[in-house]
Each structure stands twice: as C-alpha cells, then as structure tokens.
Amino acid sequence: MKLYYTPGACSMAVHIVLCELGLPHELVKVDLKSHTTESGDNFNTINPKGYVPTLQLNDGQRLTEVPAILNYLAEHLPEGGLLPPAGSLKRFRVQEWLAFIGSELHKSFGPLFRPDLNEEWKAALLANIEKRLAYLDNALTGQDYLTGSRFSVADAYLFTILNWAGPMHIDLSRWPSLLAFQKRVAARPAVEKAMRAEGLLH
Known part of the structure; x- marks a missing residue:
C-alpha cells in the first residue's frame, strides 16, 4: 500500500493505524500548498479533492477520507483488534x-x-x-x-x-x-x- 500524506496532517491517523497493524506501506509526502508530491507529480491527478490522506491499495485502487480508510485498514486485518466485531x-x-x-x-x-x-x-x-x-x-x-x-x-x-x-x-x-x-x-x-x-x- 502507498500512503500519500503531509506531516502532522489528518493523514497521520492512517499512518498510525498502518504502523499499529504492521502493514507494509510506502510513504509519499505531499505539499498541500503546491499540490505536488515530493517527486513533483501533480497531486490533484492522484486525488482530485486535493487533500490528504489518499491510500493506494495493492491493486492500484485509491481510497480517500480518514474514517473510510481507517475502517478499511481495521477490517483488512481484523486480528489487529482496532475495531470491535461487526454488528456489535x-x-x-x-x-x-x-x-x-x-x-x-x-x-x-x-x-x-x-x-x-x-x-x-x-x-x-x-x-x-x-x-x-x-x-x-x-x-x-x-x-x-x-x-x-x-x-x-x-x-x-x-x-x-x-x-x-x-x-x-x-x-x-x-x-x-x-x-x-x-x-x-x-x-x-x-x-x-x-x-x-x-x-x-x-
């Protein structure tokens, strides 16, 4: 997985959960003022909303919005215990x-x-x-x-x-x-x- 993040921004919640679950991930820093990644890519082409976080999944699909990503990760590895059982x-x-x-x-x-x-x-x-x-x-x-x-x-x-x-x-x-x-x-x-x-x- 690949996390597009800005240091200390709300994307850090996703970063923390990736680390809590021990999930392998790559970090790509985003400059929110210029809307570019550290390699110079236009971030708006990655996430048209123009803000972090964006999580690129292993199949290439991208997921945005903190609560959605947090839920996805916790359910991706339920044995990590970061979400109680479904339906409870x-x-x-x-x-x-x-x-x-x-x-x-x-x-x-x-x-x-x-x-x-x-x-x-x-x-x-x-x-x-x-x-x-x-x-x-x-x-x-x-x-x-x-x-x-x-x-x-x-x-x-x-x-x-x-x-x-x-x-x-x-x-x-x-x-x-x-x-x-x-x-x-x-x-x-x-x-x-x-x-x-x-x-x-x-």
Whole structure:
C-alpha cells in the first residue's frame, strides 16, 4: 500500500493505524500548498479533492477520507483488534466517535490554519473547539481510550487532531483526562514510529 500524506496532517491517523497493524506501506509526502508530491507529480491527478490522506491499495485502487480508510485498514486485518466485531454495539460506538471527531473537531480546527482568518471567526471557532474538548475530557475520565481500555482507530484519529492544539496555542492542561490520553497514545511504539517517519520526532 502507498500512503500519500503531509506531516502532522489528518493523514497521520492512517499512518498510525498502518504502523499499529504492521502493514507494509510506502510513504509519499505531499505539499498541500503546491499540490505536488515530493517527486513533483501533480497531486490533484492522484486525488482530485486535493487533500490528504489518499491510500493506494495493492491493486492500484485509491481510497480517500480518514474514517473510510481507517475502517478499511481495521477490517483488512481484523486480528489487529482496532475495531470491535461487526454488528456489535461497541463497533457502532467507534463509528460514533469517528463521526464526532471528523465533523465536530477536525472541521472546526481546519479553518484555523487559514492565513485570512479574522479574529471574530477565530474566536468563534476556538469557543466551539473548547466545548468539544471539554466533552471529550469528560468522556475520557476514568478510562484509557474513547471506548474503554482498548485502543481503536478512533483514538488514532483523535490523537492526530489533538496534536494541532499546540500550534493553535490551545493549552490542553485545562482538560487533564484529555492531556493524559494524548501522552498515553504518544507513548505507543507504533505512534512513535509513525511520528518519527514523518519527521515530527527527532
């Protein structure tokens, strides 16, 4: 498999899961400003949406969108245990978290990276993000991961988005359970491997 990624972007959730499952993969770095790969290819011809992640499967087909790719990988190697059994309520809990992270957290953070963001809009976005972080902090109180004691694809996604808090000057220490979660996930060998490969750890 081949993962088109940008260091630290949402594609890191996919990278983490590839490492957690021990699946062989090739990394292709994408410059989202110029929409080119590190070899100079036009990324828009690879993914017309123009953003990462894109996962090229072994048969040449390409899959996009974080939740879809995470589900594909977890089902590709179910013995990896990153998704509960199909049809179980626990499986739908993971899907519930993936939807929440994607629609309520990821999409709220996204505009903060825009250079033309005005202060009023920024304040509104930050207020919304803080509400979501408080909700997550409460959900994580007393447990290691979003659905209990077992790491899932939803945790990889949440960890990736939480890493954007630092560049946005959001102090996670206000939410101790969330901060503990971030540190716990960061210490996982597969997470360290993915971050090091993306140049985020030295």
